[in-house]
Amino acid sequence: MEKKKNILTGIRPTGKLHLGHYFGAIINWTKLQDKYNTYIELADVQALTDNFHNPEKVRESVREVAIDLLSSGIDPKKSTIFVQSMIPEIAELTVFYSNMVTIARLYRNPTVKVEIKQKKNLFGKEGESVTYGFLGYPVSQAADITALEGELVPVGEDQLPLIEQCREIVRKFNSIYGQTLKEPQAYLSETPRIKGLDGNEKMGKSLNNAIFLSDNREIVSKKIMGAITDTNKIRKNDPGNPDNCMVYYYHNLVNKENLKTVNKECRAGSRGCVDCKKELIESMMNFLKPIQEKRKYYEEHSEIVDEILKTGTEKARIKAKEVMNRVRKNMMIDYFD
Ligand code: TRP
Numbered sequence: 607m608e609k610k611k612n613i614l615t616g617i618r619p620t621g622k623l624h625l626g627h628y629f630g631a632i633i634n635w636t637k638l639q640d641k642y643n644t645y646i647e648l649a650d651v652q653a654l655t656d657n658f659h660n661p662e663k664v665r666e667s668v669r670e671v672a673i674d675l676l677s678s679g680i681d682p683k684k685s686t687i688f689v690q691s692m693i694p695e696i697a698e699l700t701v702f703y704s705n706m707v708t709i710a711r712l713y714r715n716p717t718v719k720v721e722i723k724q725k726k727n728l729f730g731k732e733g734e735s736v737t738y739g740f741l742g743y744p745v746s747q748a749a750d751i752t753a754l755e756g757e758l759v760p761v762g763e764d765q766l767p768l769i770e771q772c773r774e775i776v777r778k779f780n781s782i783y784g785q786t787l788k789e790p791q792a793y794l795s796e797t798p799r800i801k802g803l804d805g806n807e808k809m810g811k812s813l814n815n816a817i818f819l820s821d822n823r824e825i826v827s828k829k830i831m832g833a834i835t836d837t838n839k840i841r842k843n844d845p846g847n848p849d850n851c852m853v854y855y856y857h858n859l860v861n862k863e864n865l866k867t868v869n870k871e872c873r874a875g876s877r878g879c880v881d882c883k884k885e886l887i888e889s890m891m892n893f894l895k896p897i898q899e900k901r902k903y904y905e906e907h908s909e910i911v912d913e914i915l916k917t918g919t920e921k922a923r924i925k926a927k928e929v930m931n932r933v934r935k936n937m938m939i940d941y942f943d
């Protein structure tokens with residue numbers, strides 16, 4: 607039988623997960639885990655690059671994200687979930703890879719460029735106080751990927767420059783020290799980025815436009831009641847255009863079976879926005895129910911979550927050690943056992 611390919615993907619633990627993560631990434635991972643040898647990294651070291659002043663948040667989020675993943679279909683028997691900071695080989699590789707990349711190249715990385723602009727507050731006005739750690743996170747991400755011999759890396763489009771940078775590092779390393787590392791490939795998820803409640807192209811925690819997988823009915827109701835609808839539909843019986851409505855956009859995610867009816871009635875003016883939102887709240891809660899039931903189970907059995915993370919990290923570490931041994935040997939720094 608042909609050997610299963612390795613999948614390596616990662617997520618920054620900086621808060622609980624929302625619908626954007628679910629539809630944009632997790633659904634995809636739940637399918638991939640059936641076919642591939644899947645590793646999911648809780649990238650706490652990477653989260654600390656811009657949250658170094660907030661260690662409690664990162665620590666708490668490692669557990670919360672693990673619970674969100676387990677509750678939404680990631681099966682620990684199929685996927686290895688591990689904690690980045692508990693694999694010291696990743697930090698070691700980062701040091702050696704940092705010789706393979708110039709500072710100018712890091713500054714030119716489009717993802718890094720955009721993020722530096724967005725983080726004006728953290729990095730000062732012109733980004734002149736960008737930290738060494740933040741600028742170097744693509745190097746550390748290359749270490750994540752190659753330490754687990756990730757062959758396919760499922761990511762969103764915004765991450766493509768990071769995968770490209772990883773490939774460059776791998777090629778350079780192999781050309782100097784001999785064939786040592788596997789060159790990964792990006793695996794673009796077919797599910798698109800999910801828009802926010804406010805119509806923003808991206809759903810994000812810091813954008814304040816997200817529905818979290820753990821939101822209760824009261825919070826979901828409030829958020830959906832405040833969602834952007836077709837501004838030309840003012841009175842209940844005005845005909846509307848669902849294409850200009852975020853409520854319709856979410857009906858399309860969690861109430862597919864009634865989508866045609868919603869569309870028809872909206873256009874005909876026989877459906878009021880308040881009723882339409884109420885229907886969406888019901889569908890959303892039905893969608894979230896099984897996820898939240900599982901979450902409750904894991905919250906009450908935190909020892910199970912600990913065990914999954916511990917076992918996953920041990921398994922990932924075995925792989926990382928193999929790679930590290932090879933790296934040491936080929937770099938001629940394997941002085942003694
Ligand atoms: N940078 C990724 C993000 O912000 C998270 C991540 C960390 C990652 N390590 C990774 C993704 C390794 C893929 C592979 O979404």
Ligand code: SF4
Pocket residue numbers: 835836839846847848851852853854868872873877878879880882883
């Ligand atoms: Fe949106 Fe529904 Fe109102 Fe139409 S009726 S504009 S789909 S909320």
